[in-house]
Amino acid sequence: MAEAFVGTWELKSSDKFDDYMKELGVSYGLRKMGSFTKPSTIISVEGDKVTLITSSAVKTTQITFKLGEEFDETTADNRNVKSIITMEDGKMVHMQRWDGKETSLVREVSGDDLTLTLTFGNVVCTRNYVRGK
Template structure:
């Protein structure tokens, strides 16, 4: 895969995703929903797992948590690109920063419901 195609790039730039993050008995679930796609990952902190990203890349992922930052470290499979997503909560805002190669993308979410888990 050489990169994200123009159609996927346009769709991604106009999407207004909703992320539902849950933790139950040490198992995390992140469901990201847009009008054209839903992705779902389930994991335990510190344990590597196979993931297919929203843009179709196959990666091996490890999630870590440090204070208010959840880091998603993705290593490309079969020559695919590596990327890192950091979700940081400050008050009622979640900022997600995605870094791949020298490109950085930031997306800001408004927390709707913060339940203890």
């Protein structure tokens, strides 16, 4: 099922990303850098492992995981979290937990568009990507 997500995805629009980062406790300087970057995400599948690389002019992160198995992750804003990624109703659902907190990152593909919905507390951020050529 993760095969639908395979490809290179370029950010085309973002709504409430600064609010999301602020809610997470990201510093003002990092939030400003994060708000101005236009990251690309590369998703690949090899056997039962999925690799997700997010790259921008500021930072590149990479995670490799098996769907449904918890793993340790260091986020772009340097949080050390326990993550688990599952497929639910055609969506890639990424849960991050740390210090009694939880955030979700839900990816959904429709044709050549990928929508990433980030939720933490009462803040919901939507980031829209288009498949690279």
